[in-house]
Amino acid sequence: MRFRIGNKGISFFLLIIFFSILIVFSCKKESDDNFVFNPTPHLFPKPTDWRAIPLDANNPVSEEGIALGRKLFFDPILSSDFTISCASCHKPELSFSDDTRTSKGVDGQLGKRNSMPLINLAWNKKLFWDVRSNTLPEQALIPVPQHDEMNLDWAIATDRLQKDANYPMMFRKAFNEKTITKELVAKAIAQFEMTLISYNSTYDKYVRGEVNPDPAFFRGLEIFRTEKGDCFHCHTLAAVETFADPVRVFTNNGMDLASNANDFLDLGVGKINGLDADKGKFKIPTLRNLAFTAPYMHDGRFATLEDVIESYNLGPKNSPTVDNIMIVKANYRLENYGHYGLALSAQEKADLKYFLLSMSDTSFVNNPDFKKPIE
Ligand code: HEC
Ligand code: HEC
The missing domain is CATH 1.10.760.10 (Cytochrome c-like domain)
Known part of the structure; x- marks a missing residue:
């Protein structure tokens, strides 16, 4: 008799433990513990007769990286006064250029040059009108701290992103990194830019x-x-x-x-x-x-x-x-x-x-x- 009651007691006890574990797990949305790094490789369109897209071995393009880069590209969080994003001067409806002679950055400061369209950039050996940049991640580091563009120290920019509700998990999904660095920001933006392929004229x-x-x-x-x-x-x-x-x-x-x-x-x-x-x-x-x-x-x-x-x-x-x-x-x-x-x-x-x-x-x-x- 005692044995049977004991058995029931144990089953009941086990049941409680089982449900508590279930409750704990269901409450932990995307917690650190059950995170699995599993980026989805991006499939690029391959227009006939084009040179193969020159991929960057140091920056493999994934759907998670593109989603992050796209969010960053349109986000004014990367400018000192939260008013300017990359897209302010590179508007999708204008083939990622703008319609002014030279572009306005924070505080309405005018730059010296005309914004360039962002199309098929992977096939460009050099970037900028004066070809001063060699790769997309290298280029993407420049506008954020530039005074007449986004005018924000990288240290502040990455701090803002680290404290944001969504960015840290997006960086983990894209790069398996918990600490957000300017290099990772630049790599994510570059991944999004790599997808801007125009081939249907x-x-x-x-x-x-x-x-x-x-x-x-x-x-x-x-x-x-x-x-x-x-x-x-x-x-x-x-x-x-x-x-x-x-x-x-x-x-x-x-x-x-x-x-x-x-x-x-x-x-x-x-x-x-x-x-x-x-x-x-x-x-x-x-x-x-x-x-x-x-x-x-x-x-x-x-x-x-x-x-x-x-x-x-x-x-x-x-x-x-x-x-x-x-x-x-x-x-x-x-x-x-x-x-x-x-x-x-x-x-x-x-x-x-x-x-x-x-x-x-x-x-x-x-x-x-x-x-x-x-x-
Ligand atoms: C000697 C080389 C050369 C020749 C020849 C040439 N271009 Fe250009 N083209 C350039 C360069 C370099 C620029 C950028 C110059 C600048 O920004 O000051 C340019 C700029 C342009 C632009 C402006 C594009 C933009 O996004 O701002 C157009 C349009 C253009 N060229 C069309 C033509 C046409 C049409 C011809 C023939 C009538 C031609 N080009 C002949 C080198 C050339
Ligand atoms: C205030 C306006 C402005 C902002 C903001 C801005 N850009 Fe630009 N972008 C320009 C101008 C102007 C140029 C040409 C500058 C030059 O050649 O000196 C340029 C050039 C570029 C080029 C070179 C394209 C080529 O064909 O060589 C890339 C890539 C680019 N920008 C990406 C970005 C990214 C990524 C951001 C955000 C991190 C950004 N830009 C923010 C105005 C802007």
């Missing part, structure tokens, strides 16, 4: 045989890829991911007259490496998504594509560092045809503009995965 669809463009497209393409317009020699059509010469990367496209290399208002690459030969030179920009990225050039000097085309049409302005082939071709035209500039007719300019716009991708700017995440 009319031009891409034409290359894939999916559309039959208008005659104006073919007339514009002909100007672009021949001596008539001479655009191809820097904006390389074969480098389809960027339409920018992947070997030379930067040059001086003859927009400014200067008798001395130090006369350029912005010394560009030469200011970074100290070489006179590189003063007044800038990164050859992508020609993708021009429909969304006005104004144009490193200083946003041109409001429209008509202005850009008119400037090239006049021929290169002379300076000690102007692209040599541009000058050779302009002098050749002058000697043989009597005009230094391209001498495009109104129709030809319109065709060239039509072709340039065919490299724009509306599905990219409307992609819901690239917008501010819904909290």
